[in-house]
Amino acid sequence: MHLHELTMEQYLSWERDGYLAIEDFLSEEELLAYNTAMDATLAAWKAKGHIMPSNIDKVSSVIEHGEIYLALMEHPRMMGIMRDVIGDAFTMIDNELFIKHPGQVTHANWHRDTATTMLIGGKRVPFMVKVFYFTADVPYDGGCLSFLPGSRHMHDDVLPSDEAGGQMPGHVRMNVKAGTAVLFDGATYHAAMDNTSNQQRRSLIYNYGPLFLKQWPGYEPSAALLGNKENTPLRNMLLGASPWPRDPRVFQ
Structure with missing residues (x-):
């Protein structure tokens, strides 16, 4: 089996558990740039004049707010990982800047x-496949994104209660x-x-799927992004502007 970026150990862990955490994906220099x-x-x-929900700051379709976010959407290493877990043809479904402040109770109980x-x-x-880039440390009580390992293989009718919260076995x-x-x-x-710590949970989020999927309503790329003559074939594929390619050359 040929893998573009993941090790075989990482791939087998992904297949078994349905999630993967990769430390030091972003450098200190990149973290400074993204947090700024x-x-x-x-x-x-x-x-x-945009109003934020209580204890949450978010900007949806953050790729519309600068090249730095577009560059992270097509991060070369992550593109290799997406090829390993999805294949050679995929698109960006949604993307978001998301900060969860201290004192914020869960905004998302257990779900698929x-x-x-x-x-x-x-x-x-x-x-x-959803990707969270955490741009600050997340303590155990800091509103952690949490998973039930192996649940991707379980039928809905055998999943534990969606109200289990932090008591999920x-x-x-x-x-x-x-x-x-x-x-x-x-x-x-x-x-x-729940974020019961005194720290923000800071993240940039990108969601990818097979190329036949459309962006979620409200996340469609603007005409300015789609019409940019400087777009690479890879960027056009991620923005949904390429008609059904399955061409590994877009990653070159």
């Missing part, structure tokens, strides 16, 4: 993003250090814990 950009983007967004799985060429392919919390990238199959049972 996130703060500037939020300040500009709020200055335009999808119960759909597919077989393409005999290979199990996720209907969607066997759950694993992503109390990770800054720079960690966490990806998970949308069929994996997951939740966000």
Whole structure:
């Protein structure tokens, strides 16, 4: 089996558990750049009169707010990982800047993003793969993204209660250090814990799926992004502007 970026150990862990955490994915220099950009983007967004939910700051379709976010959407190493878990043809479904402040109770109890799985060429392919880039340390009580390992293989009728919260048997919390990238199959049972710490949970989120999927309503790329003559074939594929290619050359 040929893998583009993952080790065989990482791939087998992904197949078994339905999620993968990769430490030191972003460097200290990159973290500084992204945190600076996130703060500037939020300040500009709020200055335009946008109201944030209580204890949460977020900007949806963050790729519309600067090249730095587009570059992370097509991070070369992550593109190799997506090729390993999805294949050579995939698109960006949604993307978001998301900061969860201290005192915020869970905004998402236990759920799946999808119960759909597919077989393409005999290979199990996720209907969607979501990536969280954590730009600050996440303590155990810091509102962790959490998973039930192996739940991607379970039927809905045998999953534990969606109200279990932090009492979910066997759950694993992503109390990770800054720079960690966490990806998970949308069929994996997951939740966000209460943030009872004194720290923000800071993240940039990108969701990918097979190329036949459309962006979620409200996340469609703007005409300005789609019409940019400088777009590479890879960027056009991720933005949904390429008609059904399955060409590995887009990754060159």
